[in-house]
Amino acid sequence: MSNSDSSSSSNSSEQNIKVSKSYQENVDYMNKELGVPDSFDIVLREMSIGGKKVAIYSVNGMVNTQVVSLILEALIDLERADLVVNALSKLVKGRIVNLQVSEVETMDKIFYFLLSGPMVILVEGQEKAIIVDVRTFPARAPQEPDIEKVTRGSRDGFVETMVFNTALIRRRMRDPKLRMKLVQVGTRSKTDVCVAYIEDVTNLELVRKITEELQGIQVDGIPMAEKSVEEFILGSKFWNPYPRVRYTERPDVATTHLLEGHVIIIVDTSPSVIIAPVTYWHHLQHAEEYRQEPIVGAYLRFVRYIGIFVSVFLLPLWLAGALNPDVLPEWLKWIGVSQPGKVGLLPQILIAEFGVDLMRMAAIHTPSPLSTALGLVATFMLGDIAIKVGLFTPEIVMYIAIVSVGTFATPSYELAQANRLARLFLVIMTFIGNFIGFGIGIIAVFILLLRTKSFGVPYLWPVIPFDGKAVGKALFRSPVTLQNTRPSILKPQDESRQPQKTKK
Numbered sequence: 001m002s003n004s005d006s007s008s009s010s011n012s013s014e015q016n017i018k019v020s021k022s023y024q025e026n027v028d029y030m031n032k033e034l035g036v037p038d039s040f041d042i043v044l045r046e047m048s049i050g051g052k053k054v055a056i057y058s059v060n061g062m063v064n065t066q067v068v069s070l071i072l073e074a075l076i077d078l079e080r081a082d083l084v085v086n087a088l089s090k091l092v093k094g095r096i097v098n099l100q101v102s103e104v105e106t107m108d109k110i111f112y113f114l115l116s117g118p119m120v121i122l123v124e125g126q127e128k129a130i131i132v133d134v135r136t137f138p139a140r141a142p143q144e145p146d147i148e149k150v151t152r153g154s155r156d157g158f159v160e161t162m163v164f165n166t167a168l169i170r171r172r173m174r175d176p177k178l179r180m181k182l183v184q185v186g187t188r189s190k191t192d193v194c195v196a197y198i199e200d201v202t203n204l205e206l207v208r209k210i211t212e213e214l215q216g217i218q219v220d221g222i223p224m225a226e227k228s229v230e231e232f233i234l235g236s237k238f239w240n241p242y243p244r245v246r247y248t249e250r251p252d253v254a255t256t257h258l259l260e261g262h263v264i265i266i267v268d269t270s271p272s273v274i275i276a277p278v279t280y281w282h283h284l285q286h287a288e289e290y291r292q293e294p295i296v297g298a299y300l301r302f303v304r305y306i307g308i309f310v311s312v313f314l315l316p317l318w319l320a321g322a323l324n325p326d327v328l329p330e331w332l333k334w335i336g337v338s339q340p341g342k343v344g345l346l347p348q349i350l351i352a353e354f355g356v357d358l359m360r361m362a363a364i365h366t367p368s369p370l371s372t373a374l375g376l377v378a379t380f381m382l383g384d385i386a387i388k389v390g391l392f393t394p395e396i397v398m399y400i401a402i403v404s405v406g407t408f409a410t411p412s413y414e415l416a417q418a419n420r421l422a423r424l425f426l427v428i429m430t431f432i433g434n435f436i437g438f439g440i441g442i443i444a445v446f447i448l449l450l451r452t453k454s455f456g457v458p459y460l461w462p463v464i465p466f467d468g469k470a471v472g473k474a475l476f477r478s479p480v481t482l483q484n485t486r487p488s489i490l491k492p493q494d495e496s497r498q499p500q501k502t503k504k
Contacts, residue, residue, distance in 0.1 A: 023124035053124040100133040145249035162268040168251040189221030196264040225270035243414035261492035277454035283412035297477035311406025316426040
């Protein structure tokens with residue numbers, strides 16, 4: 001038998017260990033596995049209640065001490081006669097009230113619940129353990145996400161505690177058909193992952209596929225939370241930078257996608273939730289558009305689309321024109337290079353691109369009070385001096401600034417990074433083959449997008465395959481009263497969002 005086989009059989013045998021009638025045997029086994037007393041945060045309290053030995057396990061910092069004190073007071077009052085017959089039943093039903101209480105029979109379940117926060121009670125002579133949910137987590141209050149800010153609208157956002165996140169969604173949708181299915185991922189971390197969907201709306205085959213992919217993850221832990229989950233359930237394609245799921249930290253955005261028929265994946269310890277499946281156009285929409293009048297929202301979306309288009313195509317097009325000024329019409333002659341630098345155009349562009357990325361990373365790691373100073377240094381000192389010494393031409397600085405603004409205007413951070421790599425690819429192809437190289441680069445990027453799918457959904461839908469009504473909704477922000485159908489590509493069980501409106 002190989003090492004992996006012996007390891008898996010060992011884990012399987014540990015999972016099947018039952019709670020013994022022997023009190024001391026249970027305590028010794030748990031102390032050995034949990035490292036008591038070496039692990040200072042594992043709290044064990046042994047006492048005698050009604051003439052029977054009782055062991056109470058908890059994790060320091062994850063239980064509500066006031067509630068625990070009330071439970072202990074209630075248990076101490078028990079007399080011996082109360083624990084002779086049906087001891088667990090009397091403890092659960094008679095003394096521990098107003099709390100979520102359950103009973104488990106195996107050690108693996110005990111470890112899972114204990115390390116998740118609840119308190120474990122072992123009673124002498126009983127082959128079951130009592131699990132009392134007295135959890136309290138160190139968590140921050142919901143606040144507006146930094147990336148998805150809006151001028152008007154709700155200011156709450158997801159946090160690192162999963163139960164808070166599910167409550168934020170429940171608050172916005174009081175539908176009894178909303179399902180929150182729990183899955184544990186990681187043989188060691190046992191991270192809670194929630195699959196949220198509307199039972200009579202979402203395609204259940206999609207839910208089944210996502211759930212099976214989550215249950216099939218074989219890894220010791222997922223400390224990187226939602227990103228690790230995404231790579232496992234979708235498979236990591238190194239050469240494809242385009243995101244096949246969408247992340248959001250806004251409960252209103254997640255709820256909107258639930259109503260459309262999407263599946264939401266919530267990973268404990270992460271403030272971002274996964275929306276699946278998605279298309280390219282989902283990454284271009286922003287909550288701000290739906291917080292304004294329809295015509296204003298349509299204008300904002302139009303400006304955003306122009307900014308994203310410019311961020312991808314402006315720089316390689318300018319490079320093609322600067323390298324071939326003879327082919328430009330007279331009215332475009334001005335886009336060339338007025339003051340040639342001491343370095344070639346391609347090295348200038350690459351240095352400037354890498355410089356912008358370096359400044360962006362430096363801004364992330366710079367304390368907030370110093371970030372303004374960092375921006376001033378980058379803008380006035382580095383850029384100005386680079387032009388004066390001849391490292392950059394003035395046009396390079398201007399066009400890099402324009403495409404950077406378009407990049408930051410992209411609602412999806414993941415799509416912005418993918419477009420950045422696509423822009424660099426187009427710049428290199430343009431430098432190699434001029435306008436022909438630029439055209440070949442566009443075709444290559446288009447083929448990549450055409451081959452990309454998110455859980456079987458074509459990435460370029462509704463353009464390819466074409467859906468006229470859906471194209472209008474993707475390009476223009478229509479009034480909410482006209483959004484009466486769900487995306488057909490998701491194959492929802494209920495396609496109508498406004499049945500009465502549809503009938504009229």
